[in-house]
Amino acid sequence: MLEIKNLNVHYGGIHALRGIHIDIPENKIITLIGANGAGKSTTLRSIMGLTKSSEGSIQYQGESLLKYKTKDIVEKGIVLVPEGRRIFPNLTVEENLILGAYSRKDKAGIAKDMERVYELFPRLKERSWQKAGTMSGGEQQMLAVGRGLMSKPKLLMMDEPSLGLAPLLVKEIFSIIKEIHRQGVTILLIEQNAKASLEIADYGYVLETGSIVLEGKGKDLLTNEEVKKAYLGEAK
Amino acid sequence: EMKTSKEREEESTKGNPRIRIGVFQPLTGAAAAGGRMTLEGIQLANHLFPEVLGKRVELVVIDNQSDRTEAVNAVRRLIQEEKVKAIIGSYGSSLSIAAGEIIKKEKMPAVGCSPTNPMVTLNNDYYFRVCFADPFQGTVMANYAVRDLGAQKAIIVQDEVQEYSLGLSRYFMEAFQESTGNEDSILGVYNYHSGQQDFSNILGEIKKNSGDVVFAPGNYIESALLIKQAREMGIQIPFLGGDTWEAPDFREIGGEAVEGVIFSSHFSEEAQVTRRTQLFLEEYEKKHQREANAFGALGFDAYLVLLDAIKRAGTDDSEKIRGALAETENFEGATGKITLDKNGDAQKSAVIMKVENKKLSYVTFVEAE
Amino acid sequence: MKNTKRILNIISIIALIGLLFIFEQTFDSYKMRIVNLCGIYVILGLSLNLINGFTGLFSLGHAGFMAVGAYTAGLLTLSPAMKQMNFFMKPIVPFLAEVEWSFLPALIMAGLVTALIGFLIGAPALKLRDDYLAIATLGFGEIIRVVFTNTQSLTNGALGLKGLPTHTNIWWTWGIAFITILFMVFLIKGSYGKAFKAIREDEIAAEAMGISLFKHKVMAFTMGAFLAGVGGALLGNLLGTIDPNMFRFTLTFNILLIVVLGGIGSITGTVISAVVVTVAMEYLRVLDEAINLGFIRIEGIPGMRMVVFSLLLMIVILFYQNGLMGSNEFTWDWFLEKKFLKKSGKKEVKQ
Amino acid sequence: MASMTFQVFMQHLTNGISLGSLYALIAIGYTMVYGILRLINFAHGDIFMIGTYVAFYGVTLLALPWWLSFIVAIIFTCFFGMTVERAAYRPLRNSPKISVLISAIGVSFFIENLAIVVFGGRPKAFPIPPMFNKIINIGGVSIVSLTFYIPVITLLLLMGLVYFIHHTKTGMAMRAVSKDYEAARLMAIDVDKIISLTFGIGSLLAAVGGIMWGLKFPQLVPLMGVMPGLKCFIAAVIGGIGDIKGAVLGGFILGLGEIMLVALLPALTGYRDAFAFILLILILLVKPTGLMGQKLTEKV
Amino acid sequence: MSILRADNITMKFGGLVAVSNFQMALQEGEIVGLIGPNGAGKTTAFNMITGVYTPTEGQIYFTEEIKDSQGNPSSHEINITQYRPDQITKLGVARTFQNIRLFKELSVLDNVIIANHLRIKSDVISSILRLPNYTREEKAMIEKSIHLLEEVGLEGVMHEKSSSLPYGKQRRLEIARALATNPKVLLLDEPAAGMNPKESLELMDFVGEIRDRFKLTIFMIEHHMQVVMGICERIFVLDHGVTIAQGTPSEIQNNEKVIEAYLGVD
Numbered sequence A: 001m002l003e004i005k006n007l008n009v010h011y012g013g014i015h016a017l018r019g020i021h022i023d024i025p026e027n028k029i030i031t032l033i034g035a036n037g038a039g040k041s042t043t044l045r046s047i048m049g050l051t052k053s054s055e056g057s058i059q060y061q062g063e064s065l066l067k068y069k070t071k072d073i074v075e076k077g078i079v080l081v082p083e084g085r086r087i088f089p090n091l092t093v094e095e096n097l098i099l100g101a102y103s104r105k106d107k108a109g110i111a112k113d114m115e116r117v118y119e120l121f122p123r124l125k126e127r128s129w130q131k132a133g134t135m136s137g138g139e140q141q142m143l144a145v146g147r148g149l150m151s152k153p154k155l156l157m158m159d160e161p162s163l164g165l166a167p168l169l170v171k172e173i174f175s176i177i178k179e180i181h182r183q184g185v186t187i188l189l190i191e192q193n194a195k196a197s198l199e200i201a202d203y204g205y206v207l208e209t210g211s212i213v214l215e216g217k218g219k220d221l222l223t224n225e226e227v228k229k230a231y232l233g234e235a236k
Numbered sequence B: 001e002m003k004t005s006k007e008r009e010e011e012s013t014k015g016n017p018r019i020r021i022g023v024f025q026p027l028t029g030a031a032a033a034g035g036r037m038t039l040e041g042i043q044l045a046n047h048l049f050p051e052v053l054g055k056r057v058e059l060v061v062i063d064n065q066s067d068r069t070e071a072v073n074a075v076r077r078l079i080q081e082e083k084v085k086a087i088i089g090s091y092g093s094s095l096s097i098a099a100g101e102i103i104k105k106e107k108m109p110a111v112g113c114s115p116t117n118p119m120v121t122l123n124n125d126y127y128f129r130v131c132f133a134d135p136f137q138g139t140v141m142a143n144y145a146v147r148d149l150g151a152q153k154a155i156i157v158q159d160e161v162q163e164y165s166l167g168l169s170r171y172f173m174e175a176f177q178e179s180t181g182n183e184d185s186i187l188g189v190y191n192y193h194s195g196q197q198d199f200s201n202i203l204g205e206i207k208k209n210s211g212d213v214v215f216a217p218g219n220y221i222e223s224a225l226l227i228k229q230a231r232e233m234g235i236q237i238p239f240l241g242g243d244t245w246e247a248p249d250f251r252e253i254g255g256e257a258v259e260g261v262i263f264s265s266h267f268s269e270e271a272q273v274t275r276r277t278q279l280f281l282e283e284y285e286k287k288h289q290r291e292a293n294a295f296g297a298l299g300f301d302a303y304l305v306l307l308d309a310i311k312r313a314g315t316d317d318s319e320k321i322r323g324a325l326a327e328t329e330n331f332e333g334a335t336g337k338i339t340l341d342k343n344g345d346a347q348k349s350a351v352i353m354k355v356e357n358k359k360l361s362y363v364t365f366v367e368a369e
Numbered sequence C: 001m002k003n004t005k006r007i008l009n010i011i012s013i014i015a016l017i018g019l020l021f022i023f024e025q026t027f028d029s030y031k032m033r034i035v036n037l038c039g040i041y042v043i044l045g046l047s048l049n050l051i052n053g054f055t056g057l058f059s060l061g062h063a064g065f066m067a068v069g070a071y072t073a074g075l076l077t078l079s080p081a082m083k084q085m086n087f088f089m090k091p092i093v094p095f096l097a098e099v100e101w102s103f104l105p106a107l108i109m110a111g112l113v114t115a116l117i118g119f120l121i122g123a124p125a126l127k128l129r130d131d132y133l134a135i136a137t138l139g140f141g142e143i144i145r146v147v148f149t150n151t152q153s154l155t156n157g158a159l160g161l162k163g164l165p166t167h168t169n170i171w172w173t174w175g176i177a178f179i180t181i182l183f184m185v186f187l188i189k190g191s192y193g194k195a196f197k198a199i200r201e202d203e204i205a206a207e208a209m210g211i212s213l214f215k216h217k218v219m220a221f222t223m224g225a226f227l228a229g230v231g232g233a234l235l236g237n238l239l240g241t242i243d244p245n246m247f248r249f250t251l252t253f254n255i256l257l258i259v260v261l262g263g264i265g266s267i268t269g270t271v272i273s274a275v276v277v278t279v280a281m282e283y284l285r286v287l288d289e290a291i292n293l294g295f296i297r298i299e300g301i302p303g304m305r306m307v308v309f310s311l312l313l314m315i316v317i318l319f320y321q322n323g324l325m326g327s328n329e330f331t332w333d334w335f336l337e338k339k340f341l342k343k344s345g346k347k348e349v350k351q
Numbered sequence D: 001m002a003s004m005t006f007q008v009f010m011q012h013l014t015n016g017i018s019l020g021s022l023y024a025l026i027a028i029g030y031t032m033v034y035g036i037l038r039l040i041n042f043a044h045g046d047i048f049m050i051g052t053y054v055a056f057y058g059v060t061l062l063a064l065p066w067w068l069s070f071i072v073a074i075i076f077t078c079f080f081g082m083t084v085e086r087a088a089y090r091p092l093r094n095s096p097k098i099s100v101l102i103s104a105i106g107v108s109f110f111i112e113n114l115a116i117v118v119f120g121g122r123p124k125a126f127p128i129p130p131m132f133n134k135i136i137n138i139g140g141v142s143i144v145s146l147t148f149y150i151p152v153i154t155l156l157l158l159m160g161l162v163y164f165i166h167h168t169k170t171g172m173a174m175r176a177v178s179k180d181y182e183a184a185r186l187m188a189i190d191v192d193k194i195i196s197l198t199f200g201i202g203s204l205l206a207a208v209g210g211i212m213w214g215l216k217f218p219q220l221v222p223l224m225g226v227m228p229g230l231k232c233f234i235a236a237v238i239g240g241i242g243d244i245k246g247a248v249l250g251g252f253i254l255g256l257g258e259i260m261l262v263a264l265l266p267a268l269t270g271y272r273d274a275f276a277f278i279l280l281i282l283i284l285l286v287k288p289t290g291l292m293g294q295k296l297t298e299k300v
Numbered sequence E: 001m002s003i004l005r006a007d008n009i010t011m012k013f014g015g016l017v018a019v020s021n022f023q024m025a026l027q028e029g030e031i032v033g034l035i036g037p038n039g040a041g042k043t044t045a046f047n048m049i050t051g052v053y054t055p056t057e058g059q060i061y062f063t064e065e066i067k068d069s070q071g072n073p074s075s076h077e078i079n080i081t082q083y084r085p086d087q088i089t090k091l092g093v094a095r096t097f098q099n100i101r102l103f104k105e106l107s108v109l110d111n112v113i114i115a116n117h118l119r120i121k122s123d124v125i126s127s128i129l130r131l132p133n134y135t136r137e138e139k140a141m142i143e144k145s146i147h148l149l150e151e152v153g154l155e156g157v158m159h160e161k162s163s164s165l166p167y168g169k170q171r172r173l174e175i176a177r178a179l180a181t182n183p184k185v186l187l188l189d190e191p192a193a194g195m196n197p198k199e200s201l202e203l204m205d206f207v208g209e210i211r212d213r214f215k216l217t218i219f220m221i222e223h224h225m226q227v228v229m230g231i232c233e234r235i236f237v238l239d240h241g242v243t244i245a246q247g248t249p250s251e252i253q254n255n256e257k258v259i260e261a262y263l264g265v266d
């Protein structure tokens, strides 16, 4: 579905991505793990056209994404739930969701998806009138995911959805990701919580200082000694 | 570039000898209309009389942007960088006064066209002007108000930022009190400042104190707005003003509202006509296809008076030109006969004009004292 | 290394003095005025940079401070006779009528009075942040101007002061500019300067590090006001006439422009850009006047100078977003290194 | 003061209301642009001036009927504002705030100076259609008909705008853009287009304000936008910048206050131009985000 | 006597009660944890203690050690409820932030030097004139800062711009900066956020080390249970602003209410 080849990104002098290759087949959960500053977010931002790459290609359903604006990429069905939630604090929960469907014209479809989001996150339904900025961190995270779903994505990318969440909510988020996947959405997931994400992922990539150092089936990575040592903090 | 001025100077002395005369006028900013009208007159005169002492007269024009600091800069530049021999300007007393210091210090003869405030030439041996000064103008209007309009009570509205307006108001007030013989004949003095657009508070006061006339000298813009708003508020008292109201813009902005206002001015073809008046009027209308005005005429005269002085001095030495200027007597200009007194002021008569059917009409003529 | 730098410092100071001396000998008074203006704008630019660039306080009230300085020095140096001439509408307040100070004390007094005003304004206003502070300080600047227009017996109102003794010369302007540069360098390098920068970077974190926001902000603001007052005083006594209208907010913008063009938070940048902007403004006057190319005469268009100037300004802002210097400074290290590298070829560069 | 008659008082009151609504109209434009870009659009006053000049030339030079000329002016100004945004602000979208502010000041200088060269420094008289210039006398208070039109137009525009911002998807997108460009992009919102639109609407309002201004004070100079521009910005800040209703409130307070202050205390006339600033500072010190501004304590 | 004590503090934002009647006392040398669901009011509690917010109700006390004229130490409790953040830091309470707040444009070293400024004795004039009393102080400040950076393992990146550091190092720098203020109490707000489990464990060791080396009392908000349970001696649990439990890690881990509101069942 999406294929990244030899992607290079520079931030001024920093070489943040050094020629990575990633393949995302349809209907799978792919996860990207790695230490801080490894370039995970940069990868997602490059796909969305938020960050310009200096070299390489990003193919989506046989077409290069590099020439498109973010807006067009979203319209093609790729959605990013960004790092740090980035909900619109001055808009109500409902308005945030409506904006999630900004590019869509099918009123009936939008209404249906709104219902679906409210089913997934009953808390959002309860608080549909509330200004999003006044909600707690976990609620905001739900809203961010819900908002992402509103554009009816084919490929949903999530950047550290569990960051700063209480343990209970972390569990909930992962079960929701599985649920969304079950409904037929391809998922690219970034997580610090490597264990949980590898557990649900079909395939995983390990990123270190801008390069992919390891890849494999989720289950295999989970038992890989290096991964264990570096990311799961178990070998102690 | 820094050196071009030197080059220019060399060039001017080489081939055909030139005399450079500096002109500083407000060509942009609040006083631009007056400055441009004056400049038209100066340039017309230069066009008609381009030579003196066998040399070409070259005008160096600098815009003082209706700003005092820029006026000082402009004159400094004319003297030090452009090496002019004499200076003409500026419209607007405050601009002239600001530049006066440098003119005095650098001993540069200067001829003002229409700055009427006494401070322009006071204590300044190098500044002259071809117009009358405000004490005369103020008195003329006060006397007219009392004698011809039968006014006993007057209200003054002045622009607190303009020496022109402040001075004129003061002389009007003195003359009015004297003329009516009543210390309390001035009901109030109200201030506004250049650039103000809403005068409702002043007009509220005027509406309250029913005077016989309002004397409101100032920039033609603010004056026009003031009168317009007065009429809108139903104030029907006659408005009197000074020579700035001559500008056509005053009638344009004021429209209907300024019908009937009365002001003093420098000349009218119906009052004093000389050979030069005829020449000026014809040539001006030919060149610009519109009615001539007093500012143009005064610019015209300032140039001619200066040229005459250079001719009499027989040299382009600035100090000598000054000497010759001081001796100007009965010079025949477009605005009448010009004699410069010991202050450097022109002893001239004034005319009183009225706005009628969007045109200026001549009312009467007041001889110089 | 330390010795080399000391020698270089001394050499450049001597060179600067020599240069000023040459200017004084060869330039006519018109050009000297530009040199003087450059010096004054260096002082003003640095003072605004201290507030806006180093401390991150968005202040737009500089014109007001300059007015306070210019009037203080003006009233103190104006001779009693000139005072009488100036104040013809309303007499001057008695306590000022007879004073006539020499320039140095008047300058210092101008700085102190302005600093006091700066303190009085800063104490309440610095509670505000960002745009709100900007608009409030802009307001204070305008209020100062309006007050000066209305306190006729103190300031001669809108008519302004004329005939100020023109004490200002390049030794004053560049001397004080030089002291200001040193002042800034040492201030910024020191602990207090670092605290200012910390406030600029993140107020909340700075406060959490034990830096009293109020004290340091007011300190920077007051010091900036002091320098602005001195700059204003020099300007007044250079021009010889001042009036409240000179000190409109466009004047603040001009100085802000110098700061931004030079690089916010760079002393070197401000100095360079003060000189460049001042000279450019004069140079562009050519555009307003008729240009005589001998065979053809191009009539000048009044106002063209400002059009070109603002266009140039826009181009610089759009293409040099961080100004000439960013927040970098000229240092001998940098200078020596660059020279050194040039000589020793490519190998060094790679390293 | 005591001697002020009822008529004179009413006279001042109507004056204050019409000036206030004029301020309000222009303040809305400021507030919209600020609300979205967090940028004090110093060029707003100049855009206002352009609108007035275009209307003037439409009537005088092109001899259009006044209403057509006004419409042309409004449309032209709309595009002019969008062009300004494109040229001077868009390239700086990711730059430090102060650069953008300087750019705003630079653009403002540029427009003013260009106007001086193109339109000439000499003031022009704005032609007033008779319907705005009728003097109506109600119980000794004489009022120009324009005085009635201005508040009505302001309120109509206000209502339209509030509806647009709060009840349309585009309005929602504008509010979203105001908080976070990047997140807005991720919603498939074309941020540049939304900002352009905001400028267009802001400039449209400026043009309407400018024309009204020209009708009230029929004098055109290239610097005519500077003072009203500044005052209306203050009005917007007083009301709580970013809030449209706040801008209207601020405009009325400022306009009415300015007129009433000097009417009631004539001794303070000279301080009239300082009034706006003093009011501004007093309000900011008491309520740092303006009267209707939301309190935005930074979440630490 | 406890070194820092909150007596029934409450914080309301409009109608929202973010923290209600929070009661807490830290003993010298302790490491205490503060946990709870998102939006429970943990950061708000920190903000009140450090003076960023003034509590709507309740009082906060800090125990200050003073030496009398003979040099005998004695301690007394002062009410710091109305103090500003800088005053509180001066007394000896330093903190880090949930969303890292470094002086981004400044170098790593400058970040730490600035944190020394609060103890400076020379005035601004002597700093500009570079009088000996100032230069002496400056030298000491720089030495101390470099030393601190060595302690946290950042000496190698001393001259880099602080924003160019990777996340984990930025967190360390924030801690170093807080240490430079000479605190007695250190408040850490989610120091392990955004770190992977391995990095989190390293951090845990690091916190223990600095506690011993600098004789600190540490109060820490954290969502990584491994860290919290591994290092904290006592834990407070907030939910909806209310303290629902407090006790040792094992008590908390088995507390019904905590499991329901926060931990969940495995």
Ligand SMILES: Nc1ncnc2c1ncn2[C@@H]1O[C@H](COP(=O)(O)OP(=O)(O)OP(=O)(O)O)[C@@H](O)[C@H]1O
Pocket (backbone or CB within 6 Å): A011, A012, A014, A016, A034, A035, A036, A037, A038, A039, A040, A041, A042, A043, A083, E164, E165, E166, E167, E194
């Ligand atoms: N806007 C930027 N400017 C400069 N450097 C950047 C920028 N954004 C990221 N970087 C750098 O690029 C590298 C990769 O960053 P990225 O955000 O992609 O990492 P990450 O893997 O998502 O890390 P984290 O777990 O902290 O989110 C880091 O070294 C980071 O410092």
Ligand SMILES: Nc1ncnc2c1ncn2[C@@H]1O[C@H](COP(=O)(O)OP(=O)(O)OP(=O)(O)O)[C@@H](O)[C@H]1O
Pocket (backbone or CB within 6 Å): A133, A134, A135, A136, A137, A138, A164, D297, D298, D299, D300, E013, E016, E018, E036, E037, E038, E039, E040, E041, E042, E043, E044, E045, E098
């Ligand atoms: N400045 C503020 N204005 C309004 N509400 C606020 C403010 N600061 C915090 N809150 C609210 O107070 C509540 C507690 O917030 P706080 O930041 O203390 O939570 P927390 O326990 O630190 O959560 P997290 O684990 O997500 O960081 C939240 O509902 C939050 O939205």
Ligand SMILES: [Mg+2]
Pocket (backbone or CB within 6 Å): A040, A041, A042, A083, A159
């Ligand atoms: Mg990331």
Ligand SMILES: [Mg+2]
Pocket (backbone or CB within 6 Å): E042, E043, E044, E098
């Ligand atoms: Mg928190």
